[in-house]
Amino acid sequence: GAVVSQHPSWVICKSGTSVKIECRSLDFQATTMFWYRQFPKQSLMLMATSNEGSKATYEQGVEKDKFLINHASLTLSTLTVTSAHPEDSSFYICSASGGAVNEQFFGPGTRLTVL
Amino acid sequence: GDSVTQMEGPVTLSEEAFLTINCTYTATGYPSLFWYVQYPGEGLQLLLKATKADDKGSNKGFEATYRKETTSFHLEKGSVQVSDSAVYFCALSEGSNSGYALNFGKGTSLLVTP
Numbered sequence: 001g002a003v004v005s006q007h008p009s010w011v012i013c014k015s016g017t018s019v020k021i022e023c024r025s026l027d028f029q030a031t032t033m034f035w036y037r038q039f040p041k042q043s044l045m046l047m048a049t050s051n052e053g054s055k056a057t058y059e060q061g062v063e064k065d066k067f068l069i070n071h072a073s074l075t076l077s078t079l080t081v082t083s084a085h086p087e088d089s090s091f092y093i094c095s096a097s098g099g100a101v102n103e104q105f106f107g108p109g110t111r112l113t114v115l
Numbered sequence: 116g117d118s119v120t121q122m123e124g125p126v127t128l129s130e131e132a133f134l135t136i137n138c139t140y141t142a143t144g145y146p147s148l149f150w151y152v153q154y155p156g157e158g159l160q161l162l163l164k165a166t167k168a169d170d171k172g173s174n175k176g177f178e179a180t181y182r183k184e185t186t187s188f189h190l191e192k193g194s195v196q197v198s199d200s201a202v203y204f205c206a207l208s209e210g211s212n213s214g215y216a217l218n219f220g221k222g223t224s225l226l227v228t229p
Binding site for chain 1: 158216217218220
């Protein structure tokens, strides 16, 4: 199947700093990318949907000024957590779909820890 | 809104035992239903799916049937292996193509012992 990568796989940062997470589709063009957040022993919660070249659509309760999403190309979407705080510590997962690929492919996730 | 409820884990089984992981859903329309599996250290992978009532999804010995009358999509396997140890997520989407976001259950951890 298609491959989606995320970078970094884990990151530790200080409170108040910003962190950027990259999501790449390695062998297909992803017209749509999704960002999810997963708390321990909880479900994946959709944060936002991004279509290449347009603004992301955020789910209710997700602050778009805090979680900046950019989907500038068909193979790359980024999630920037701005002014991170300890409550932002979580596991962030992206998925991608597009073109002839009628399936969402998931990245391995990024573990963010804010001290 | 739409939601998915799946049985709490962890589930521990001996090799070759029969597996059932229950999943029920609530939806206003006619969702597509999925089972995803997450092996340790890896991303979620689609295990099987069904896009309409009475459809049966199957893969790697796993099966699930879309039951509209009971709003269920239970995952079954007749004989589990140690390599099936993973976390299993039931999910739904409003549409049948991949452009729709997924609504996940909380996941069920399965441990298969030799």
